[in-house]
Amino acid sequence: MGIITISREFGSGGRELGKRLADELGYAYYDKEIVTAIAEKHQLNEHYVSYALESGNFRNFPVHFGRTFSYSPTLMANESKLFAEQNKLLKEIAAKGNCIIVGRAADVILREHRPFNLFVYADMPAKVQRCQERAGEDEHMSAKAMEKQIKRIDAERKRYHSMISDIAWGDKRGYHLCINTTECDIKAIVPIVASYIRQWMAERKEAAVD
16 A cells, blocks of 8 residues: 655645656545545635645635635634544545645654655745746746745745644655755656655565565
């Protein structure tokens, strides 16, 4: 049963690496699908759920009920239910095996399943360039504004991770492999990364048998 988690700095290409790895290994891929499932179940705005689960910050964000945006004291008081729902869903996914999960602090939540944990990062100029290249026509930002957004999102991910783990987000001690994608063709390195993961899983299986 193979489980791979991918933590990534915003703009580093972690999502692309995850998708390509899933294709290479023949694994199921989960990212936004988790947020969509939770949002639909609770009839919440998908952007709200994504923001809340990525940053651990539920305050000052409008909640969507049907077509109405409002602030819900009841939901704020029971915000932990979203985390519980996410954790339950992640464990259900992990139980099926052979999957890649991007984000969601899955490396911590699924530690009992002993997943292969991957961290993807890049230099700031490379992250800014990647984000600008992939931005829609109505999403253009200056390099300075984009860098500010990247720092904010990464800070939120770090804060959320610190809420549930003693090992800091991005600390090499928490991962089996860290990849710097600066000036890197992600498509080209996928077979190499996949081979490394296969070998790691094979050795873990042999160790379990012994």
